[in-house]
Amino acid sequence: MQYLRSILCVCLIATSALAQNVKWQSAGTGDSADLQLVYEDCKPTADPQLPAISGARLTFRGRSEQTSVINFSVSRTVIYSYRLQIGKATAVSIPSFKVSTDKGELTVPAYNTATVQPGPEADIRASLNTNRPSVWAGEVFPLTYGFDVARRSFSNFGGEINWDSAPLITEEWGKYQAGETKRDGETRLLVAFRNRAYAPTAGSYQLNPVNQLLNLSLGTVGFRLFQQQRVEQITISTDPVALEVRPLPTAPAGGFSGAVGEFKLTSKVVPEKAAVGEPITWTLELSGQGNWPEIAGLPARSVSRDFQVITPEAKQTPEEGKLFDASLFEDVVLVPTKPGTYTLGAVEFTYFDPKSGSYKTARTPAKSITVDAVSASALGNVTAPPASTDAPVDPASPITAPEAPTDPQGIPRDPISGSDEVCTPFASTSQLIGYASLPFAAVLLTWLLLSARRAAQTDPRKPQRAAKQRLSQTLSKLDHASDSERELLLISWQHDTAKLWSLDHAAPAAEALNDPEWTTVWIEAEQALYSSKRDLPSDWSARAKAALTAKKVSDTAWLRTFLPRNLLPLLAIMLSVALSPNTQAEPSEDYRQGEFKNAAKAWQSTVDANPTDWIARHNLSLALAQQERWGEAAAQATAAFVQNPSDDANRWNLALAYQNAGYTPTAIAPLLESQPLADLAQLASPAKWEWLIIVSAIGIVVALIVLLLVGYNLAPRWVKWVALLIILIDAILIGAAVSGRSAYGIAADPQVALVWQDSTLFSIPTEVESTQQTTALSAGSMGTMDNTFLGWTRLTFPNGQTGWVRKDDLVKIWK
Structure with missing residues (x-):
């Protein structure tokens, strides 16, 4: 009996073990x-x-779960669903592996599939580029992740970027940039994300692949009323990228703390003359771009024992949204206890510059401070040292006056208030009324014209008329289109048909067209696009044209001109001008209160609306300079200078901005030299020189007419001397104007733009294509704009070189 029970237990255990399993299945x-x-x-x-x-x-x-009951036996299953993504058609072998379950660790047996066909993901190219094969340890370098996908199939992103960035320290991926290109006659969407990174230690690394989910639109499923868009989610992945991280050269003895990048060290002492017991603030600031997570603090400073030292904690302030652009500053408060002249020693910060491949030292100069005897305000706080009795004072000793201080420099001035030019008042009230009454007729006419224009623009039937016109052109092209062109033309025909019938859906059901003829040609077009039967009926084009001709769309109703919504915009503008308060001084108030970001934002809006407002440009440069954004400040100062070079504040701010930005544009450099031509050019802007040429030419023409009148005895003969003098003066003015205008070079071109930071010049407007040729573009380069594409601008340089630059790296001088 005991033997039978043992056999039964073994059978039960075996049965249970066989029931619990994990396996692959179709x-x-x-x-x-x-x-x-x-x-x-x-x-x-x-x-x-x-x-x-x-x-x-x-x-x-x-994931899903199922429970089934068969012959009173309960079976429970958990199912994980997957899809195989593959590049070419082949059978796939999945090796065995182990999984953890509530019944212990189980082995999943190997599984062999039938032949798997490539899915839509096989047509997508994803890449991760470092733009360079090797970098220095700690060097901040750009990273670009991107992919290209057929525009007709891309729906949206299925999720965030999934990337294990180890061993790199990286910023967050920025907002994507999109572009378009053609491949095999098909429009491709180019999507790129950018960020920056650095590797803390040297070595040879394989950067992990970047993965992302995408939703692809693959036509429609169902028929007629039950049609819906078919969306499939796929995962794209980049190939691993090799990166060689070179070790830094042997550091110089003492002082190197591991900083790699470009840094600037500044020192400021306020005040430089104080009395015993009065606090002196010694500020040390380190700013720049580099591996800030590795920078522990500022260099140590040494001061005399005659000072009480209060050292607060250093503060690091990164730029918004950036990890590798920051500033670190520390205020040390010194309280002198003895009078005398003291020297605050120079401070040095050693860092590695990856551009030059060498170590550099940022150094602040030594500063002298003078401490006088105890002041009256400090008598209650500090005990003055006893007077010395060893050296009697000679009453006959001469008194030497201290040197006169020089005017301070290096801080942006206050913004300029007011406007660029004013008009002279009228001589009398009656004259003012007379001149003010004349434009009203023109205002009324302009009002009616603008109202009529708005009526045409806001006509609800305008999109339908435009769609009908495009449909006529598409049908004409279909008569002679090849097989590859026909698909794109049919898709275009469907989109414009939806607009003609005022249907919001991009791919509506055929019944929505509400016309038998349109429904029939729509279904035939769907079958030609998405079914196995790819041919259109021979009379399809003729029937589509007949249906288009029969579809009537009303013309613009010009009586809509007098509708309130078309007449009201002018009234709204007049009321807003009359009722809105004058906010002209608000940016200046923000500036004086230290709200430099708010001031910069307001002046940037003014520049966007009026790019030739040189005062707004000048003030924007000041606000940017206060935020240590010297590259942009120099570019805006350049625009203000070119638009009004004769203003002293403009020239002063320009020199300060160039000194701190570290660049001077090639076209502007000759204008800053002490030469007669430069002095002449700075008297007026290029536009004013051009107007002088025109006015002088008119003067010469008038003088020549006077000489003709004298020759025909229609004017006194003495007038000819006045005319000849005018010709001589105007000829001199034209020569001076031509010389002054030419001195500006490319800066006088209305399409000129300035590169305000070191950038890259690309052959095509994308960073995804790694095989294109690129070259470095230095800050201060100037070129003329001749084309734009999404976030890119094409520049032509004076030497004939052309290329694409990111719009964010440019400041337009005139536009």
């Missing part, structure tokens, strides 16, 4: 790429860690 969709990982009579305690598959990738689709 999802039953008819597609070998759809797989399921099935847990039978057990539950996973953790998500399965799938094995690596050569040439393929498993994308998780979802």
Whole structure:
């Protein structure tokens, strides 16, 4: 009996063990790429860690649970759904692996699929570029992740970028930039994300692939009323990228703290003359771009024992949204206890410059401070030292006056108030009324014209008329289109048909057209695009043209001109001007109160609206300089200077901005030299020189007419001397104007733009294509704009070189 019970237990255990298993199986969709990982009579305690598959990738689709009862036997299963992504058609072998379940660790047997066909992801190219094969340890370098996908199939992003950046320290990925290109006759969407990174230690690394989920639109499913868009989610992944991180050269003895990048060290002592017991603030600030997470603090400073030292904690302030652009400052408060002249020693900060491949030292000069005897305000706080009785004072000794201080420099001045030019008042009230009455007729006429224009622009039938015109052109092209062109033309025909019928859906059902003829040609177009039958009926084009001709769209109703919504914009503008308070001084108030960001934002809005307002440009430069944004400040100061070079404040701010930005534009450098031509050019802007040429030419013409009148005895003969003098003066003015205008060179071109920071010149407007030729573009370069594309601008330089630059790296001088 005992023997039978043992056999029964063994059988039960074996049966239980056989029931609990995990295996792969087909999802039953008819597609070998759809797989399921099935847990039978057990539950996973953790998500399965799938094995690596050569040439393929498993994308998780979802999880479900099922419970079934058969012959009073309960069976429970947990199903993980996956899809195989593969580059070329082949069978896939999934090796065995182990999973954790509530019944212990189980082994998933190996599984071989039938031939798997490539999915839509095979047509997408993703890449991760470092733009350079090797970098220095700690060097901040740009990273670009991007992909190109057929525009017709891309729907939206399925999730955030998934990337293990180790061993790099990186910023967050920025907002994506999109562009377009053509490949095999198809429009491709180019998407790029940018950020920056550095590697803390040297070595040879393989950067991990970047993964991202995308939603692709793959036509429609269903028929007629039950049609809906088919969206499939896929995972794209970049190839691993090799990166060589070079070790830094041997550091000089003492002082190197591991900083790599470009840094600036400044020192400021306030006040430089004080009395015993009065506090002196010694500010040390380190700013720049580099591996800030590795920078522990500022260099140590040494001071005389005659000072009480209060050292607060140093403060690091990164730029908004940036990890590698920051400033670190520390205020040391010194309280002198003895009078005398003291020297605050020079401070040095050693860092490695990756551009030059060498160590550099940022150094602040030594500063002298004078401490006088105890002041009256400090008598209650500091005990003055006893007077010395060893050296009697000679009453006959001469008294030497201290040197006169020089005017301070190096801080941006106050913004300029007011406007550029004013008009002379009228001589009398009656004259003012007379002149003011004349424009009203023109205002009324302009009002009616603008109202009529607005009526045409806001006509609800305008999109339908435009769609009908495009449909006529598309149908004409279809008569002679090749097979490859026909697909794009049919898609364009569908989009414009939806607009003609005022349907919001991009791919509506055929019944929505509400016309038998349109419904028939729509269904035939759908079949030609998405079914196995790819040919259109021979009379399709003729029937489509007949249906288009029969579809009537009303013309513009010009009586809409007198509708209130078309007449009211002018009234709204007049009321806003009359009722809105004068906010002209608000940016200046923000500036004086230290709200430099708010002031810069307000002046930037003014510049965007009126790019030739040189005062707004000048004030914007001051606000940017106060934020240590010297590159942009120099560019705006350049624009203000070119637009009004004769203003002293403009020239002073320009010199200060160039000194701190570290660049001087090539076209502006000759104007800053002490030469007669430069002095002449600075008397007026290029535009004013051009107007002088025109006015002088008119003067010469008038003088020549006077000489003709004298020759025909229609004017006194003495007038000819006045005319000849006018010709001589105007000829001199024209020569001076031509010389002054030419001195500006490319800066006088209305399309000129200035590169305000070191950048890269690209052959095509994208960073995704790694095979294109690029070259470095230095800050201060100037070129003329001849084309734009999304966030890119094409520049032509004086030497004939052309290329694309990011719009954010440019400041337009005139536009």
